[in-house]
Amino acid sequence: MTYREPGETDADVDSYDLVHKAWTGILGIRDRAIEPAAPGTYGGVVRSWLPAGG
Numbered sequence: 001m002t003y004r005e006p007g008e009t010d011a012d013v014d015s016y017d018l019v020h021k022a023w024t025g026i027l028g029i030r031d032r033a034i035e036p037a038a039p040g041t042y043g044g045v046v047r048s049w050l051p052a053g054g
Contacts, residue, residue: 001018
């Protein structure tokens with residue numbers, strides 16, 4: 001959480017900024033269990049737009 005962008009100082013960083021980079025990094029490397037796209041969910045709606053078998 002001590003990483004700073006070039007030119008960024010501690011005065012430029014709030015609580016959200018302290019956690020955001022670390023949290024998104026963790027989310028990018030964690031194990032995931034992909035759930036099926038159920039009808040009525042965002043994934044289900046997007047799947048309905050795709051051609052069958054795609």
